[in-house]
Amino acid sequence: MSKRLILTDIEGTTSSISFVKDVLFPYARNALPDFVDENRDDPDVRRWLDIVATESGGICTDAVIVETLQGWIDQDRKHTALKALQGMIWQDGYLNADFTAPVYPDAARMLKQWHADGHALAVYSSGSVAAQKLLFGHTDAGDLIPLFSAFFDTEVGHKRDAASYRTIAARLGRPAAEIVFLSDVVEELDAARDAGLRTVLVDRREDYPQPRLGEATNGHGRVEDFSGIRPDVA
C-alpha cells in the first residue's frame, strides 16, 4: 500500500493568518493602482481585470476595477481573479526582499520529515498557484518547494465544495481515502470528507485563541500543531 499523500492549506495551517492579513493583503492593496497602471495591457493581467469588470456589472473604468479589488481585499474575498492579481503583485515583494514568508517551525519540520519518510505532499490554497510557489520558495525556513509534488488553487473549484477535492484526487491519481487534508477551516474539512478524503483540523492557538472543541470540530481529528499529526493513522 502506498504511503498517504498529505494535502495542506496555507493560511492558518502552515503560516499565520496575521502574515496574510497584516503583510500580504496591505502590500497588494497599496500596490494595486500602480500595478494596474503599468500592466493594464498585458494580456495575463487584462484577462483578470475584465473578469472583475464583468462581475461588477459590465463596462467600467480601470479605476473602478481597482476600487472593486481593494474592496474585495478588505472583505477577504477568495475570488480567483483577485488571487491571481495578488500573486503577481506579491512577486515584487518577495523578489525585492520586502518580506519573507513565515512558516510555523513545526510545519516546516514535519513537512520535511514526511517528505523524507516517503509521503507525497501537495498544497491546496485559495491563494493562486503562483502565490503558493512564491510563498514556499521564500520562507524563513528556506526554499520548501522541492518538498511538494503538486499545487492547487481555486481554478479547481472552491475550497468548501466537495467536487474540488474529487478533482484534486483525480488529478493526483490517488484514491480519496489515501489523501489527508490539513486545514484550519471546518467547512473546508467537511467538503473534503464528503469527497472521501481524511481530514485533520489544525487549530493553532496563535490564530484561534479559543480552542475549537466538541461539536465545533464537527468530528474532524484536531491538533494544535503539525507534530500531533500521524498521516498513516489520520
Ligand SMILES: CSCCC(=O)C(=O)COP(=O)(O)O
Ligand atoms: C498563497 S499565499 C496567499 C494566501 C491567500 O491569499 C489566501 O487567501 C489564503 O487562503 P488559504 O486557502 O490558504 O487559507
Ligand SMILES: [Mg+2]
Ligand atoms: Mg486556511
